[in-house]
Amino acid sequence: MILGLQPIVFMAFLSWPITYIVVCLIMYAYMGHTEKKERAWEEAYDEYVKKGGKKGQWEEVS
Amino acid sequence: MGGSVLEYVILIIYMGGMMYIGVYWDKKSNDSESYLIGGRKIGAFITAMTLQTTSMSGYMFMGGPAQAYREGYFTLWYAVGDGGGAIFNVGFLGKRMRRLSYFMGCMSPIEYLEKRYPGKATRLVAGIIAIVFVYGYVLAQFLSAGKTMSQLLGIPVPIAIIVGAGVIVFYVWAGGYMAVAWTDFIQGIVMVVSMILIFVMSLVQVGGLTGLNEGLTDVDPTLTGLWGKDNMYTGQWGVVAGAVLIYLIGYMGLPHVVIRHMAMDSPYTARRTVAIATIWNQLFIFIPYIIGLMGILILPNISDPEMVVLTLAYKLLPRVIAAIVLVGIMSAVMSTADAQLMLMGTMLGRDIYQRYINPNASDAQLLKISRGCIAAVGIVSVIIALIQPPGVFGLVIFSFSSLGAAFLPSYFCAVWWKKANTTGAVASMIGGCLTATCWVAFNLQNVTGMHQFFAGLIVSVICMVVGSQFGTPVSQEMKDLIDRASCKLKIPAGLASANFKQIAPETEGVINFLKESDYMEQAGFAAKTF
Numbered sequence: 001m002i003l004g005l006q007p008i009v010f011m012a013f014l015s016w017p018i019t020y021i022v023v024c025l026i027m028y029a030y031m032g033h034t035e036k037k038e039r040a041w042e043e044a045y046d047e048y049v050k051k052g053g054k055k056g057q058w059e060e061v062s
Numbered sequence: 063m064g065g066s067v068l069e070y071v072i073l074i075i076y077m078g079g080m081m082y083i084g085v086y087w088d089k090k091s092n093d094s095e096s097y098l099i100g101g102r103k104i105g106a107f108i109t110a111m112t113l114q115t116t117s118m119s120g121y122m123f124m125g126g127p128a129q130a131y132r133e134g135y136f137t138l139w140y141a142v143g144d145g146g147g148a149i150f151n152v153g154f155l156g157k158r159m160r161r162l163s164y165f166m167g168c169m170s171p172i173e174y175l176e177k178r179y180p181g182k183a184t185r186l187v188a189g190i191i192a193i194v195f196v197y198g199y200v201l202a203q204f205l206s207a208g209k210t211m212s213q214l215l216g217i218p219v220p221i222a223i224i225v226g227a228g229v230i231v232f233y234v235w236a237g238g239y240m241a242v243a244w245t246d247f248i249q250g251i252v253m254v255v256s257m258i259l260i261f262v263m264s265l266v267q268v269g270g271l272t273g274l275n276e277g278l279t280d281v282d283p284t285l286t287g288l289w290g291k292d293n294m295y296t297g298q299w300g301v302v303a304g305a306v307l308i309y310l311i312g313y314m315g316l317p318h319v320v321i322r323h324m325a326m327d328s329p330y331t332a333r334r335t336v337a338i339a340t341i342w343n344q345l346f347i348f349i350p351y352i353i354g355l356m357g358i359l360i361l362p363n364i365s366d367p368e369m370v371v372l373t374l375a376y377k378l379l380p381r382v383i384a385a386i387v388l389v390g391i392m393s394a395v396m397s398t399a400d401a402q403l404m405l406m407g408t409m410l411g412r413d414i415y416q417r418y419i420n421p422n423a424s425d426a427q428l429l430k431i432s433r434g435c436i437a438a439v440g441i442v443s444v445i446i447a448l449i450q451p452p453g454v455f456g457l458v459i460f461s462f463s464s465l466g467a468a469f470l471p472s473y474f475c476a477v478w479w480k481k482a483n484t485t486g487a488v489a490s491m492i493g494g495c496l497t498a499t500c501w502v503a504f505n506l507q508n509v510t511g512m513h514q515f516f517a518g519l520i521v522s523v524i525c526m527v528v529g530s531q532f533g534t535p536v537s538q539e540m541k542d543l544i545d546r547a548s549c550k551l552k553i554p555a556g557l558a559s560a561n562f563k564q565i566a567p568e569t570e571g572v573i574n575f576l577k578e579s580d581y582m583e584q585a586g587f588a589a590k591t592f
Contacts, residue, residue: 005286017145021344032333
């Protein structure tokens with residue numbers, strides 16, 4: 001018994017707050033990881049537009 | 063339960079505070095963008111709180127605990143899904159939706175759908191579904207506010223509805239989206255603090271979680287089982303799946319919730335919003351249901367289980383704190399009602415008036431019309447609530463399921479599936495909405511053992527996938543915008559290397575090596591894809 005509940009019932013209902021906090025931390029770290037790439041991408045895009053590339057329309061530049 | 067002077071004073075202070083916030087933001091909302099979506103300047107804390115309080119209605123203080131009181135632990139399936147709602151909603155939808163809505167210049171969630179899935183049918187179908195069901199939701203919240211105040215203060219229901227709805231209409235009308243967001247922020251704090259206070263005091267009373275569970279097993283062992291009191295839901299996985307999914311992913315289909323993504327000050331705000339909203343969820347969502355369970359032991363003979371939270375508050379807490387719990391209940395109701403009322407004003411002003419009646423409307427005209435619509439919707443809702451009040455919780459479940467099933471695939475696929483086209487979106491909205499509505503109307507859950515939201519969602523997803531194989535394919539311009547919203551487009555080679563330096567020094571080393579060895583040119587890499 002865990003806190004007076006069958007283990008399966010405890011896992012089904014009361015283990016989730018901890019699980020979600022862990023998932024949230026993983027997601028936070030992952031989003032931070034992609035954020036760096038996305039910021040770099042956005043700067044590159046702005047530079048591309050400044051150099052005459054059309055906004056919202058992508059043309060490959062060699 | 064009649065109110066004393068103390069309850070009246072605390073409630074008047076609270077409502078006065080909400081109205082002051084409306085007046086404060088009235089002076090600062092000078093154009094339609096700031097009035098309708100807060101000028102896209104909402105930070106992570108406020109976004110997280112307004113998102114979560116909008117999602118939680120008075121149900122969490124009354125309906126949820128009452129259900130747990132009647133059915134035992136089984137009711138926590140709803141909390142299991144709800145606890146992770148923010149991770150899915152903000153994590154998967156927030157950032158991309160914020161970007162795409164900004165690129166397309168959208169200020170309402172229906173306008174967003176219309177531009178992503180261009181065509182008259184999208185406007186018509188999305189507009190009708192959203193206006194009808196969000197209106198049903200507004201009506202339910204007004205009724206809920208009125209009934210709560212009436213029960214708690216002992217005043218007649220019509221007067222309570224007029225006062226409760228009047229305060230909400232006033233601050234939404236005056237301050238627009240910013241007033242809604244800031245009042246939601248305060249209401250979110252009141253809700254969580256009041257709920258934790260009752261939880262701790264009740265837990266002490268029953269001897270902790272172990273004492274609660276042992277006590278429940280003594281009363282009836284099926285209360286602590288997986289399948290509800292008397293094992294009434296044994297083997298009904300369709301009901302369990304619906305109960306978990308409705309709040310885990312259902313919010314992604316509610317227009318008054320997803321508009322919060324569009325109002326964030328930056329796409330990167332989504333990251334902190336996920337963290338804050340998820341922590342708030344864990345502090346708040348499981349507690350009301352567990353309080354309902356504790357009520358079985360502390361208040362075994364309560365006549366109305368919906369009053370279990372408030373009765374426990376008055377039994378276990380000092381009267382002044384219990385009065386704050388009363389404010390918590392009103393906060394839960396008002397934070398949902400204000401967001402829906404705001405959305406009704408946005409849709410009627412931006413999506414109906416500016417699109418069909420006066421396409422050349424100036425910003426000042428749009429602002430005036432949106433405010434007028436908010437006042438009109440508020441007044442009409444109060445009149446209907448007074449003349450012929452429908453059942454509150456039936457209306458909420460009906461509206462929630464229909465909206466969620468209708469819009470979820472359309473909002474999700476808008477940024478995650480480039481091939482999703484107008485035909486698929488329209489078929490999905492009609493199919494999902496009709497299925498969920500019929501499921502409720504004909505009480506098909508009892509016949510099939512499947513929750514109405516789950517059934518509606520399955521039909522809606524199938525319609526989206528199948529429908530998108532037909533009709534006009536998505537334009538290249540739109541595909542580019544979606545790629546841009548997900549930062550997946552190719553970056554010109556000459557520009558990429560400079561920006562790589564910011565990612566990691568080791569990456570820079572690799573780039574230099576490749577440049578020196580002319581490997582990239584030999585291999586014909588003209589551009590680098592992230």
